[in-house]
Amino acid sequence: MRRLITSSALAGVASYALFQAYRKWYFPRDPARNVPLDATVVAPSDGRVVYLERVENGVVPIAIKNRREIPLDEIVKGEERPRSGTLLGIFLSPYDVHYQRSPIAGTVSEITYHPAPNVSMGDMFVRNLFRLEKRYSNSPHVWTNERNVVRIDGDDLTAYVVQIADQQVNRIDCYPAEGDSIAMGDKLGMIRWGSQVDLFIPDLDPGDFRVATGDKLRAGVTILVP
Structure with a gap:
């Protein structure tokens, strides 16, 4: 004994x-990242793509639990959001690098923090681990959890980066301030422990992106839009 x-x-x-x-x-x-010089948009986060969807009339066509679609402003929270564009969701496992990087060069024109009770991302972790279809199924954290929304206005594009916290997250860090200039691939922030990062870009279609659901991304390195 x-x-x-x-x-x-x-x-x-x-x-x-x-x-x-x-x-x-x-x-x-x-780790150091070599930002490609020939990219229009790079990945804002490490992780795997869980959805890449066209947004029309302010609605994201993803079915989670008993909802057939999600209003964009429940994910990219804030006022006066564009009504159309493309939304990319990236899930970070506990083994991914958790720093976020700017997907485009431009000016940080908005940073809005939205506190909320956090629910677990465990179902999404399991569905990604086993490469199941509809990796976002049964994952209400997509719209319910605490998040930070960063808007970056570039010369030709605007990008919204959404840092979404998991139930176990200590905090969301965001490094730039409103009005700061930021280069493509510069560090944007960090989510501590588990997380998801969404990227919404108006004026682009999913066909403009060269990634697909299930693809592995590296922040500041993977080219999303050539």
Whole structure:
């Protein structure tokens, strides 16, 4: 019995040490990124694409739980949002780099934080782990959870980056201030622990993007729109 207790205690200590190592060194890692010079739009986040949808009349055609569609302003929260464009959803696993980067060059014209109770992203994690269809099914966090919306106005495009928190998130960090100039690929912020990042770009169609659902993205590196 004493040997069993000792083994269990050692396993517990080892697990705790591994978690602390993950928390202090692996999770906050910030690898250098070489931003492509020939891109129009790059990925704002590491992770996998969970949806890439055309927005019409302010509605996103994704079915979650008993809802057949989601109003855009419940995801990209704020006032006077464009009524059409393309919405890209990116899910970050606990093993992804959690820094966000600017998808375009331009001026940060709006930063709006929206507090809310957070529900778990566990279902989306499982559906992505097993590569199931409709990776967003049963994931109400898409519109319910705490989020930060950053609008960037470029010369030819406007981009809205939405940082969405998971139930276990400590905080959402956003580095620039309104009025700041930002280059494509510059660090935009960080979501601590689990998260999702959405990108809404008016005036573009899904066919303008060269990624698809299930694709793995790297922030500041993966070209979304050539």
